[in-house]
Amino acid sequence: MIRGVKGSLLAAVSLAFAGCAATGSDAKSAGDEPAAPAAKPVKFDKDPYPSTYKPYPGRPTAVRGVTIFDGEGGRIDNGTVLLAGGKVEAVGGSDTPIPEGADIVDGTGKFVTPGVIDIHSHLGDYPSPSVDAHSDGNEATSPTTPEVWSEHSVWPQDPGFSRALANGGVTSLQILPGSANLMGGRSITLKNVPSRTVQGMKFPGAPYGLKMACGENPKRVYGAKGRMPSTRMGNFAVNRATWQKAAAYKKKMDDGKVVDRDLAMETLAGVLAGEILVHNHCYRADEMALVIDMSKEFGYKVSTFHHAVEAYKIADILAKEGICSAMWADWWGFKMEAYDSVNENIPLVYKAGACTIVHSDDANQIQRLNQEAAKALKAGRRMGMQISDEQAWTWLSWNPAKALGIGDKTGSLKPGKMADVVLWNGNPFSAYTRPEKVWIDGALMFDAMDPKRRPVSDFELGQPGEGDVK
Amino acid sequence: MVAALALTTPAAAQDVAIVNAKLVIGDGSAPVEGGSVVIRGGKVVAAGAGVAVPAGVERVDAQGRYVTPGIVAAFSRVGLVEVDAVTGTNDRGAARSRFSAGLDIAPALNPMGSPVAVNRASGVTRAIVAPSASSNLFAGQGAVVDLADDMDMVTRPRALQFVAFGEDGSAKAGGSRAATFLLFREQLLAARSYARNPATLAEWGNDAMIQRADAEALVRVIDGTTPLFVRVDRAADILNVIKLKSEFPALKLVLVGVTEGWLVAREIAAAKVPVLVSPLSDLPDSFERLGATQSNAGRLKAAGVDISVGVFDDDDAHKMGYATQYAGNLVGLAKLPGASGLSWDQAFASISSAPARAVGMEGSIGSLRPGRVGDVVIWDDDPLELGSRPTAVWIDGKAQSLTTRQDRLRDRYATPGEGALPKAYDR
Numbered sequence: 091m092i093r094g095v096k097g098s099l100l101a102a103v104s105l106a107f108a109g110c111a112a113t114g115s116d117a118k119s120a121g122d123e124p125a126a127p128a129a130k131p132v133k134f135d136k137d138p139y140p141s142t143y144k145p146y147p148g149r150p151t152a153v154r155g156v157t158i159f160d161g162e163g164g165r166i167d168n169g170t171v172l173l174a175g176g177k178v179e180a181v182g183g184s185d186t187p188i189p190e191g192a193d194i195v196d197g198t199g200k201f202v203t204p205g206v207i208d209i210h211s212h213l214g215d216y217p218s219p220s221v222d223a224h225s226d227g228n229e230a231t232s233p234t235t236p237e238v239w240s241e242h243s244v245w246p247q248d249p250g251f252s253r254a255l256a257n258g259g260v261t262s263l264q265i266l267p268g269s270a271n272l273m274g275g276r277s278i279t280l281k282n283v284p285s286r287t288v289q290g291m292k293f294p295g296a297p298y299g300l301k302m303a304c305g306e307n308p309k310r311v312y313g314a315k316g317r318m319p320s321t322r323m324g325n326f327a328v329n330r331a332t333w334q335k336a337a338a339y340k341k342k343m344d345d346g347k348v349v350d351r352d353l354a355m356e357t358l359a360g361v362l363a364g365e366i367l368v369h370n371h372c373y374r375a376d377e378m379a380l381v382i383d384m385s386k387e388f389g390y391k392v393s394t395f396h397h398a399v400e401a402y403k404i405a406d407i408l409a410k411e412g413i414c415s416a417m418w419a420d421w422w423g424f425k426m427e428a429y430d431s432v433n434e435n436i437p438l439v440y441k442a443g444a445c446t447i448v449h450s451d452d453a454n455q456i457q458r459l460n461q462e463a464a465k466a467l468k469a470g471r472r473m474g475m476q477i478s479d480e481q482a483w484t485w486l487s488w489n490p491a492k493a494l495g496i497g498d499k500t501g502s503l504k505p506g507k508m509a510d511v512v513l514w515n516g517n518p519f520s521a522y523t524r525p526e527k528v529w530i531d532g533a534l535m536f537d538a539m540d541p542k543r544r545p546v547s548d549f550e551l552g553q554p555g556e557g558d559v560k
Numbered sequence: 561m562v563a564a565l566a567l568t569t570p571a572a573a574q575d576v577a578i579v580n581a582k583l584v585i586g587d588g589s590a591p592v593e594g595g596s597v598v599i600r601g602g603k604v605v606a607a608g609a610g611v612a613v614p615a616g617v618e619r620v621d622a623q624g625r626y627v628t629p630g631i632v633a634a635f636s637r638v639g640l641v642e643v644d645a646v647t648g649t650n651d652r653g654a655a656r657s658r659f660s661a662g663l664d665i666a667p668a669l670n671p672m673g674s675p676v677a678v679n680r681a682s683g684v685t686r687a688i689v690a691p692s693a694s695s696n697l698f699a700g701q702g703a704v705v706d707l708a709d710d711m712d713m714v715t716r717p718r719a720l721q722f723v724a725f726g727e728d729g730s731a732k733a734g735g736s737r738a739a740t741f742l743l744f745r746e747q748l749l750a751a752r753s754y755a756r757n758p759a760t761l762a763e764w765g766n767d768a769m770i771q772r773a774d775a776e777a778l779v780r781v782i783d784g785t786t787p788l789f790v791r792v793d794r795a796a797d798i799l800n801v802i803k804l805k806s807e808f809p810a811l812k813l814v815l816v817g818v819t820e821g822w823l824v825a826r827e828i829a830a831a832k833v834p835v836l837v838s839p840l841s842d843l844p845d846s847f848e849r850l851g852a853t854q855s856n857a858g859r860l861k862a863a864g865v866d867i868s869v870g871v872f873d874d875d876d877a878h879k880m881g882y883a884t885q886y887a888g889n890l891v892g893l894a895k896l897p898g899a900s901g902l903s904w905d906q907a908f909a910s911i912s913s914a915p916a917r918a919v920g921m922e923g924s925i926g927s928l929r930p931g932r933v934g935d936v937v938i939w940d941d942d943p944l945e946l947g948s949r950p951t952a953v954w955i956d957g958k959a960q961s962l963t964t965r966q967d968r969l970r971d972r973y974a975t976p977g978e979g980a981l982p983k984a985y986d987r
Contacts, residue, residue, distance in 0.1 A: 218843040218844050218845045219844055219845055219846050219847055219849075219850075220845050220846065221846070221847075249843060249844055250843055253842055253843060257842070257854075306645070402970070402973050402976075403973050403976070404976065405973075405976045406976035406977050407976075420879065421875065421879075422678075422878055422966075423641075423642070423643055423644065423674075423675060423875070423877065423878040424643070424644045424645060424875065424878070425643060425644065425645035425646075426643055426645065426646060429643055430969055431966065432966045432967075432969050432970040432973075433966065433970070434970045438970070438973065438974070438976075442976055453843055453845070454840065454841070454843065454874070457840075457842075458840075458889075461885065461889075461946050464946035464947055465885075465946050465947040466947075467947065468946065468947025468948070468949075469947060472940075472949065473970070473974070515895070516892075519946060520892075520945060520946065521885055521888030521889055521891070521892055521944060521945055521946045522888060522891050522892035522895070522945075523892060524892055524893070524895075524896055538896055538897065539897060541898065549844070550844065550850075553844070553850045553851075554795070554820065554823060554850050554851035555844075555850065555851040555852070555853055558851075558853050558855070558898075559853060559854070559855055559896065559898045559899040560842045560852075560853050560854065
């Protein structure tokens with residue numbers, strides 16, 4: 091009964107669209123000599139929802155006497171970090187000059203790192219409270235939906251953003267659509283600042299991403315609906331057919347031919363043009379290798395395999411192809427493609443020379459990515475690998491920044507970069523350590539010592555625990 | 561055949577003395593430098609400083625490292641699940657069973673499942689295992705288990721009954737909390753009538769609220785033989801659950817979850833009800849958890865509530881080892897202005913003796929006080945620190961294997977790329 095109603099609604103919608111098309115451009119072109127203006131290739135606005143993010147005001151600040159992990163693998167003991175004008179001004183030893191009038195923070199016994207960047211989050215798309223009315227992360231109505239944009243689902247009032255800031259020192263994060271679909275849609279990279287609008291959080295200049303998914307999820311979701319794909323080979327068939335269509339669409343555009351706007355194809359053409367980065371949920375080693383072949387078949391590159399539980403099995407291939415792996419420290423066993431997890435996955439990939447990222451995919455674990463990295467680091471050391479704390483920090487900021495296409499702006503403490511900085515009250519690889527202060531573009535956005543520097547979302551106002559330490 | 565038998569024969573209990581330890585008793589007392597623990601016949605006979613090692617007992621030098629009781633997982637599904645999404649391996653709940661409270665998980669436990677070995681390798685030696693509520697308020701009877709490398713996993717069967725209140729229970733009872741409390745009372749009252757006169761069940765016929773097996777299980781809940789573990793989060797729900805004791809005074813309540821517990825901490829303390837918390841839950845992820853904060857555990861403790869740290873609302877079958885990480889986080893939280901955490905000694909007790917006490921077994925598991933089981937762990941570092949691992953584990957005085965399937969995979973792929981033969985030949 092319900093199916094029947096839905097079916098007739100869909101039919102009505104299709105008819106309406108067909109009607110529009112008939113009275114639109116077809117009226118001019120069909121059968122007639124095309125008029126000169128209509129033949130011009132249409133220029134689509136590639137940024138119709140532009141970032142309105144502006145750094146919040148900061149004060150020139152010097153943190154001194156502190157241990158610095160610069161994010162790119164460097165370390166300075168008893169160091170000084172200077173933040174001014176929203177940028178990292180200087181990073182050096184105890185002799186680094188501190189300008190007159192700068193706020194001075196005593197960092198003795200404390201650590202400074204670049205802000206944590208989570209390359210895999212669904213905050214805002216699956217916000218708290220996780221009620222059905224908030225379930226906006228999977229457009230699970232067609233196996234490929236490259237036309238949807240995760241930013242159009244983000245609820246900026248998700249209390250999860252402030253937890254990631256206050257407990258995790260997360261300063262930037264990528265919001266991905268979910269993994270029900272082979273092509274789930276566009277991702278968006280955000281600065282982790284509270285805002286009334288999602289545009290107010292958008293990381294300025296960050297490229298878009300395309301979320302893709304391998305394996306169990308797409309075949310389960312669509313197989314259960316009695317439609318393709320219901321197998322891994324079905325996954326590939328649908329992907330390849332879609333890429334084929336995208337390649338043809340892009341060629342038409344590149345050849346200067348008239349194309350109707352097709353939001354799905356615009357995203358995929360953007361990938362083929364190298365403007366949109368592919369973030370591919372893919373657990374199994376054998377499937378990652380197949381995806382690499384597919385990317386070569388159609389001429390795109392995978393930026394990062396996410397949830398790459400079996401990356402350690404093909405770490406050499408991933409290193410050679412220059413593909414990042416975003417991984418958990420120890421999640422395992424929740425489905426077959428997560429069965430071969432090992433605690434040494436992250437260090438093994440790192441040691442093979444491949445790009446290594448710790449990611450969360452979780453509103454709780456995003457608050458403790460430093461702790462996840464610590465567990466992986468210890469597992470690697472137990473296996474005999476020589477990995478320093480400061481090298482391991484590359485998994486948390488510099489590598490995800492590069493994989494997101496924002497490595498020139500953030501992800502490490504280099505002069506001129508955005509002052510996205512965390513002051514930890516001890517070694518950040520200890521369970522006993524917490525973020526003490528977090529700056530984003532040089533603005534102090536969280537201070538554990540100051541209850542006023544603790545964001546409270548609209549949802550939390552007037553609720554039990556408003557403004558609590560959380 | 562002979563070889564297979566040899567493999568499944570449990571190792572004999574050893575008499576062993578672990579000396580030169582930073583010894584943690586697990587009862588909330590501070591670690592003892594240069595401590596020793598002596599295990600004979602599978603039990604702790606002595607532990608502390610200046611303990612003499614009897615002649616003929618094997619000595620193990622801990623070289624100053626932490627030696628502790630094994631971790632007691634306060635609320636878990638270890639042994640019930642191999643792969644969550646593979647239904648044949650997932651015995652958490654029985655959604656299509658006509659039984660509820662009468663379900664007994666003991667025969668569902670799989671001691672050979674890989675989660676048992678993986679959790680053991682992270683220092684967990686005992687676990688409170690509860691079924692999940694599926695079709696009814698009552699999930700059934702959980703067990704206390706050991707994670708030893710042998711075929712007998714059950715320490716105490718039918719050690720608890722699990723029931724879900726709050727939003728989860730409401731959904732199962734018919735759609736509102738009113739239905740939850742009514743269904744709970746009616747099933748208990750039916751069980752009580754059955755206990756007084758078993759013939760009543762037959763008289764009720766098709767109108768019976770309850771199956772015989774369920775009634776028998778609930779009778780043991782009403783008379784306090786079986787502790788009743790109650791999942792509840794909202795502050796108001798917690799108070800209503802505590803009030804059930806006035807109607808059923810022998811109930812041995814243990815509260816699970818209790819996300820908003822800090823709002824009613826004094827009342828929980830006054831009721832002397834132990835609480836199992838998932839301490840790092842700090843998101844208002846439902847309307848019954850709006851008050852979620854990581855300070856919940858510390859505030860409850862400060863109010864005098866007996867708290868244990870559990871790993872639920874997380875991967876409760878595979879990652880019991882998160883208990884140490886969570887406990888360590890509570891130590892870190894104690895240093896933050898405005899926040900509440902635990903001291904190191906309290907934190908360790910919350911994952912050893914406190915869960916043992918919650919399930920009424922503090923006399924036999926969860927600490928290294930004399931008479932308790934010989935579950936001992938030597939750690940490579942502070943056990944509450946990230947990534948610390950056991951270097952040796954004894955369960956009931958038997959030395960345990962710490963090698964897991966994951967270690968075998970790791971070793972196979974320690975060097976990527978294939979050699980003269982494919983990886984499949986590398987073992």
